Amino acid sequence: KQEVTQIPAALSVPEGENLVLNCSFTDSAIYNLQWFRQDPGKGLTSLLLIQSSQREQTSGRLNASLDKSSGRSTLYIAASQPGDSATYLCAVRPYNTDKLIFGTGTRLQVFP
Amino acid sequence: NAGVMQNPRHLVRRRGQEARLRCSPVKGHSHVYWYRQLPEEGLKFMVYLQKENIIDESGMPKERFSAEFPKEGPSILRIQQVVRGDSAAYFCASSSGTGGSPGSNQPQHFGDGTRLSIL
Numbered sequence: 292k293q294e295v296t297q298i299p300a301a302l303s304v305p306e307g308e309n310l311v312l313n314c315s316f317t318d319s320a321i322y323n324l325q326w327f328r329q330d331p332g333k334g335l336t337s338l339l340l341i342q343s344s345q346r347e348q349t350s351g352r353l354n355a356s357l358d359k360s361s362g363r364s365t366l367y368i369a370a371s372q373p374g375d376s377a378t379y380l381c382a383v384r385p386y387n388t389d390k391l392i393f394g395t396g397t398r399l400q401v402f403p
Numbered sequence: 404n405a406g407v408m409q410n411p412r413h414l415v416r417r418r419g420q421e422a423r424l425r426c427s428p429v430k431g432h433s434h435v436y437w438y439r440q441l442p443e444e445g446l447k448f449m450v451y452l453q454k455e456n457i458i459d460e461s462g463m464p465k466e467r468f469s470a471e472f473p474k475e476g477p478s479i480l481r482i483q484q485v486v487r488g489d490s491a492a493y494f495c496a497s498s499s500g501t502g503g504s505p506g507s508n509q510p511q512h513f514g515d516g517t518r519l520s521i522l
Binding site: 325327332333334335336337340380382388389390391392393394395396 | 407409434436438444445446447448451458459461462494496510511512513514515516518
């Protein structure tokens, strides 16, 4: 059974710091891994999607890496800003299914 | 292009009533997914539909819950005889399907959710 874990559960940092959020999954048989952002009371915004054959994806100040064999992904946020404050979720799509299995999220607060 | 549209944003029902949640996918998407987020918990998959067909309902409670995605119109998640434990945020997502396992290589785009409160 696929399980997704995110560490840390919460993080509070001053503006300008570079951050690393971690995601681990127990079964490496996945099609892809997706990182999302969720603001309080809002829906999910897709940030990056990494196919199983890829090692990383970049978008602006965000970089996500995937090591499928070890069951890990990291989301790197450069030069953090208060507007980055949100909950960050990772989700994997296992083989032979079309559903996403979500982690429990990392709640990030960036203070000025 | 409009994203995934869900309505209503907030829905209040009394125990025993019916709740209907609607989801209009991104234009051109034929794959719809429903997820539930209970208070202080992560998102859990409920059901996956393609036009007029339920593909995977492994996450849906066996009783009181049903979902449809008709040829015309939005996808509907229906909860009959609601109970307090049904209070949650219900999210819909859509994707387009290409090759291999349908939808497997495409990102899922999420709506803003419907927050259901049961009195």
